[in-house]
Amino acid sequence: MSGDDGWCGSVVLVLGSATGGTGGHVASLARGLLAAGCRVLVCAPAATDEHYGFSAAGVEFAPVEIPADPGPQDSGAIRALRRAITGRDAEVIHAHGLRAAFVVSLARTGVPLVATWHNAVLAKGLRGQAGALVERIVARNAALTLGASEDLVERAVALGAKKARLGPVAAPEMAPPRRTRAAVRAEFRLRPETPLILSVGRLHPQKHYDLLVDAAARWRELDPAPEVAVAGSGPSYMPLAQQASRVHAPFHLLGHRTDVPDLLLGADLAVVTSDWEARQLFAQEALHAGVPLVTTAVGGLPGLVGDAAMLIPPNDLDALDQAVRRMLGDPELRADYAARGPRQAATWPTEADVVADVRSAYAEVAAVRR
Helix, strand or coil: CEECCEECCEEEEEECCCCCHHHHHHHHHHHHHHHCCCEEEEEECHHHHHHHCCHHHCCEEEECCCCCCCCCCHHHHHHHHHHHHCCCCCCEEEEECHHHHHHHHHHCCCCCEEEEECCCCCCCHHHHHHHHHHHHHHHHHCCEEEECCHHHHHHHHHCCCCCEEECCCCCCCCCCCCCCHHHHHHHCCCCCCCCEEEEECCCCHHHCHHHHHHHHHHHHHCCCCCEEEEEECCCCHHHHHHHHHHCCCCEEEEECCCCHHHHHHHCCEEEECCCCCCCCHHHHHHHHHCCCEEEECCCCHHHHHCCCCEEECCCCHHHHHHHHHHHHCCHHHHHHHHHHHHHHHCCCCCHHHHHHHHHHHHHHHHHHHC
């Protein structure tokens, strides 16, 4: 099962519906584990195979439709998961996200569960209570809990996790830009002196892009007034579009984009306005690319960016407004933060580091089982 190069047994990676950083992380892990000689099966909704190319990369894939919310439909996911692992002699099941880990817990496969928590439960009311119950069940059923940020580790421990620690998550290596800066800016019909402010992420209330719309309306008084662009899709698209129209904000909703490296090359400033994040992918991409970043100090972001980004409180329009004005008004300050970004990015774990870390975790869990 293991040798000088570490654990190389049989693992099942389980993932729910995902189109962002969590899915990219699992795709990176699957490729790395396969290259290390492990036997890898990915169980996830069929759409994730199309999006992340598990099968195309030679990774064995079994469709298991895990819906976004818990309910009676979970019984179908449980049956599909049990069928997929029957006869595999899996030594570890590694579930990513609370929904996937919850389904694995209910399936009672007898295989040790490693659960990576990628997100916090932010919902209130009945949804929040249901989320807290899912957290508790997952924490107590996992042989090992890995948290993408320290606050997630603390939450799991508080809910009864047997063993919990920080689990490194690497940002996938970005492809080089395919267009020039001038070509990217021409897409938005920007004059050379007009700043472009960029954010990338799912259009969801957690990202608080409504704050960015209101700030963009304020920045119309600046000379030159910046243009703001957000790449991503999600349920907040129409409310944000209506809000931007109502307040006459220079705000562009770009939809899902596959050319984030190009957009970053054309940008003068990156902004993250989220209420919570673990290791936000766009923040990592911005620092890698050397684009100055203003971000909320929430979840794992302060530890991720260190002193390489300007931190602001969440849900604070005035703080966002002032931070961006300060950045745009001081070219030397922007240049300083632009230089800090790649230096901070160089301290983060690589994809190879993360694969080595999870193989060590699997060896630990499998040894306890034996």
